[in-house]
Amino acid sequence: MSPPSPSHPHPNSRFKKTIYTGTFISTPTLGALEVLENATVGVDEGGVIRFVERDVRGLGGEKGLDSRKHEEKGLKEAVTFSNPDTHIHASQYPNTGLFGNSTLLDWLQKYTFPLEASFSSLSRAQHVYTRVITRTLAHGTTTASYYATLHTPATNLLSTLCFHHGQRAKIGRVCMDHPTFNMSYYRDESAEAAVSATQATIAHCNSIDPERGLVEPIITPRFAPSCTSALLHQLGALAKEYDLPIQTHIAENPDEVKLVGELFPDCTSYTDVYARHGLLTPRTVLGHAIWLSAEEKEVVKAHGAGVSHCPVSNSYISSGLCPVRSYLDLGIKVGLGTDVSGGWSGSMLVAAREALGVSRVLASVEGNKAKDAGEEAEKPKEEVEKEMKLETTDEDKNESNRLKLSVEEALYLATVGGAKCLNLESKIGTFEVGKEFDAQMIVCGDFSLGDEDELGHGGKGKFEVRDDNPVELWGQESWQERMAKWVFCGDDRNVEAVWVRGRKVHER
Amino acid sequence: MSPPSPSHPHPNSRFKKTIYTGTFISTPTLGALEVLENATVGVDEGGVIRFVERDVRGLGGEKGLDSRKHEEKGLKEAVTFSNPDTHIHASQYPNTGLFGNSTLLDWLQKYTFPLEASFSSLSRAQHVYTRVITRTLAHGTTTASYYATLHTPATNLLSTLCFHHGQRAKIGRVCMDHPTFNMSYYRDESAEAAVSATQATIAHCNSIDPERGLVEPIITPRFAPSCTSALLHQLGALAKEYDLPIQTHIAENPDEVKLVGELFPDCTSYTDVYARHGLLTPRTVLGHAIWLSAEEKEVVKAHGAGVSHCPVSNSYISSGLCPVRSYLDLGIKVGLGTDVSGGWSGSMLVAAREALGVSRVLASVEGNKAKDAGEEAEKPKEEVEKEMKLETTDEDKNESNRLKLSVEEALYLATVGGAKCLNLESKIGTFEVGKEFDAQMIVCGDFSLGDEDELGHGGKGKFEVRDDNPVELWGQESWQERMAKWVFCGDDRNVEAVWVRGRKVHER
Known part of the structure; x- marks a missing residue:
């Protein structure tokens, strides 16, 4: 070390x-x-x-x-x-900017899993993780909730490096044991193996920062399709036993949502999968959450979980436009995540900027949808004239304009919102x-x-x-x-x- | 000087x-x-x-x-x-990053016209234009098609500064004489006044660069709503007389499109307004062009005009998602524009990046629309499995994915595409x-x-x-x-x- x-x-x-x-x-x-x-x-x-x-x-x-x-x-x-980054894959950092025309499921297989698998090399982990920490600090990321890989030594190294460089961090050893939906070269051998490795990373964190003042482990099932029900249950129990936060992905892509429905036929929804396995708690951070139904949002709210909005990744790998306003209206905690390397930047400023852009595109798309459906009136010429004379402005005049985030709102998501997601609002x-x-x-x-x-x-x-x-x-x-x-x-x-x-x- | x-x-x-x-x-x-x-x-x-x-x-x-x-x-x-920037308002540069939650028509009145009007001060013009030129050069913008303001001395200064700093440029003296849809503090007194001022800027360009080797005037009616029919006619004639390029805005915002329909009841479309006034030529650059009908696209193609795609501005002031692929499929020339300060960056690299993002968001929006309408099939589980195994990928598999631009395509728009729009493809x-x-x-x-x-x-x-x-x-x-x-x-x-x-x- x-x-x-x-x-x-x-x-x-x-x-x-x-x-x-x-x-x-x-x-x-x-x-x-x-x-x-x-x-x-x-x-x-x-x-x-x-x-x-x-x-x-x-x-x-x-x-x-x-x-x-x-x-x-x-x-x-x-x-x-x-500001805290509520969702960043430290191990994917060398791929920043590389994703081609892919979407989530082929992106994972083509770009992501091969790189993550290479973290069996501890020197590679040392090299990449040092760069991730120093560069995100240089961009002002005071706190990061990291996904590492499934390698215990490399994950422990990430904890140690964060501690020494002084970055506040959650360190997640990625768990993924599903025998079909993971590649054979990069998966946990069994639920038990994943749990045992996670326990080892928890023990390491405890040894370097017993008070969890700077660095804390975070339970990290990759996402439902890559985990067996047995693993999800055991990770939920582990979070409870050690009183730990949880992070995972949810409803990032319509094909992924469909897949979860087929893989977990007994669950009523994607959200229900996590709820039934003890993984939906007030300490859970749900990455993406683009395609949740109204009912699922209520379940998220009832469990007190938070949403990590990852707008750069969502836009650039064509996942969709996250309806952030609906979460804010419900009082659900929302923070921002860079989602490196689905997102092409480790900068939280870029994430805030894209959150603003996405909210404006959504306002335009939904506004036109509403006009097409006759739900929002076309403006009469007289009103447009008034608008041009600044006698009125169209800001906040109708439902679709409410979808826009203001700069101050985006900064809130990047700071206090993220702190609340990570249950750090009393500290930062x-x-x-x-x-x-x-x-x-x-x-x-x-x-x-x-x-x-x-x-x-x-x-x-x-x-x-x-x-x-x-x-x-x-x-x-x-x-x-x-x-x-x-x-x-x-x-x-x-x-x-x-x-x-x-x-x-x-x-x- | x-x-x-x-x-x-x-x-x-x-x-x-x-x-x-x-x-x-x-x-x-x-x-x-x-x-x-x-x-x-x-x-x-x-x-x-x-x-x-x-x-x-x-x-x-x-x-x-x-x-x-x-x-x-x-x-x-x-x-x-x-690379050439096919659409940039040099005078709006100090407002870069300022637009609040506005959309086109109130943005013009609140942020833009007051700043542009201040270019009656030649020292302000000197200060701002020098910075615009040196900073866009620093970002790699070798050519810029500039909108200035309606002030002749400041516009001439922009030509002179471009020539001395060595930036290849089109210089547009902005024309806007409509008595109702412009503010009294910032408009041409008459069509004749606008034409006479434009002639003065043409003469100045000719005096500093008679061969038009670096700097060339460009006829610039701001956009249809701010111009009388008389002015549009005279500007079309001027372009013909002096063999000059033309730049203007078209179909940036749905409210604007509606307004044009009301202001020009004898024209069949926004595109038809420019066509009828002699302003749609093989040397015309149309900024934005988000909301053109299929018929209008055919008219643009028939006249050989080009489109300046301004994705940053389009996303951030909620104008909409420009269907770039439809123009490319028709063989219409497409370049990229930063559209400072509707766009928040003078960097063509940022414009290329946002063009990529917008095309991906559009693929996601249209893909889901098609699925909702039953036009695109949901993927069966078996296909998703294959995709995850990389036996197939979803790239280019269906119509909505075709909307995505590749990095190489975005770079083409930023370079050769822009050169073609500006009729400079034989030079750059x-x-x-x-x-x-x-x-x-x-x-x-x-x-x-x-x-x-x-x-x-x-x-x-x-x-x-x-x-x-x-x-x-x-x-x-x-x-x-x-x-x-x-x-x-x-x-x-x-x-x-x-x-x-x-x-x-x-x-x-």
Whole structure:
């Protein structure tokens, strides 16, 4: 096992008390944007927030490392934000961007299982998992709920690496024992073998982080078609025995849903499969959940399980458009997942962006469906004229427009929503006293509109032409607009530093 | 007017003959990927390709600047590619990422017209247009078909800046004279005023680039609802008189289509409006074209006009899903546009990526519609089993899957397709003798899978952990797969250098 590098003190070590100054942004409730300008946040030796003071001008300069840095670099504003990725396959990372024209079932066989099977090599696991952790941290992923593979040593290595790099993580040893629907080269020999291997990964996690302060095991049946009923039962029992979270996939693809119906004829639905096997609990995270019936949504709600919305994967391997608003309306917990490598990016910002795009496409598709069916009226010419004069706008005027997520809602899903899915909302997601300090510092580029005469300056205005900060602020944006520009245009170049539980785990 | 900077010799100056060495990639026909490994491309003093030699090992080192650079930096491979953005509003650039939950008609009034109106300030135009040109060049946009504003001085400045920075461009002075459907603060006083202003921008282009070798005017009625019939007629005549290309918007949004029907009751369709006013020619680029009827598509084809597919804008301001395959099947020219700032990115790579996503969402939506209507059969369990065993795959098995674009097809639209839309296919789009040398050099990151024992190396394998090249090659990818990873994961950090007509116009 590689030792922690000097720049990464062991996570069990205690840090100095630190006062951070700057602008702290969070989305404490769905649709709200809380902006604490000129604020100070005091963090104790254990990484816990002890005070939050708003609007403290002139205090930060001396104590706040980050406001100092901000001045040095002449950057616009530093804002902070934390977010958990509720669904990511660490082992699929080298395939990021490769999926051809496939859909779920052939994608698994063609792209995914061969790569996952290669994690019998521990050096490959070391190489790939180190890169996954460092790159997702660099993108601001403070917490990740990982699917590993079915290899116990590689899965244990992932736990160890997360712990040493300081990423908050759930570590899932993937279980899949179905003799027909898995390939012979990559499956558990039996339900018992899968359970025994899972127990070994639980024991390893307990040995490195007994308090589960940073790293925790998560029970991970791959998805119903790849598991026997016996295995599903035993995994449900294991989750209960060890008081552990559960993650799996559900209703990602219409063919998959049909298949589950045929494989589990005694169950009334895909959701019912998990419910009957003790796998639908308040600690369960259901990946995708595109094709659930209204009845199934009620079952999910009744069991208190959460949904991991994986919009990039859903769009690009043609799984479908997840009706996120219906889950939010029911009060079901919803977080975002990158779903690497069904999704082609490990960035939660890309996931938030695609969640926004998908909700708008859904609004368009459903709006036209409703118009075709005569359920939503065509706008009369007079109304369109009014709209163009901004006397009215079509925002939120009808049912289909309600399907659109706002930027603030997408950020809520990426932060507090994900924290709730992972039952971490008492620890992370906002900047509140008693929570742990998980944050990323975002910096944007300043390209103020050149309203003075700058014609003598070679056409370059105030900025350096080579500045490649992807988020360009032109000087007139509200905080809401700055966040929108960050969500749409930002990438890892905007992530100046990342902290988890008070420890700085990434710096550009 | 600012002088050209020393690093940018005047585009009329002649360069030295240059031999470029490396891997040259293009998509000469729809769906094909042509990879010339170890090739040399000879470019003459006028920027014209004089020879292309394949597979010339051992020759490049001394003469090829870029293969040398590649070796110095230890980068994986250098590939080159050129592309034209067929639809971009230069003046809307500062709003990139800002559109709220709006759709077309209220978006125009709320976000767009106020910003465009501010280009009465020439210093603002200088500032914004310089940034647009340098940033789109940095993203590899070798050619851009720009919408400016209705201000003559600012539009002329855009022409001058494109010429000096060396970006190949069509420059459109936006025309909009309708007294009701435009705001009083931002519209042409009359059809005559609009035509006269357009003539002034044509004269300016002719004065700086008489041969239209780099910069050319393009006749630009904003879209039918913002123009009187008189203006449309006069613009059609102007295009004919000066032998100029035309660009406009069509059928972007269902409400807009309805409005056009009411405003032009004598025309049989939106397409017919442009056809009757002399604006539908083989040199016309129609932006969006989401909601055209089958009959209208035939009219577009008969007139030889091209379609600029703007998928990012279409998805994010809820315009709809453009049925690109139907245009390709008809043999209609299709290029890609970023449509800044309805689209939130000026990157053609993002446009290509979203084109892929949209085609996949469309396949899913149409596939389910067909299943609901009983037109496409549900797969029997046996077939799903076969699919999971890779005995068959569902790729291209049914009509809805045909809607998916492949990576190669998306790259064709971004390069040759766009060149054809702009009637530049004899000059750009591929690396062929007689064409001009427009190219970008792409470099990716090397993260070869660590199959040796690297456990002693601090878990960092072969790569530098701080390397943030967004395209990670793990050593086993085919050229096709490398291009896929670039399309999905790449950004401007991968663009090492850009050339237009043999002149280096950007370098990282």
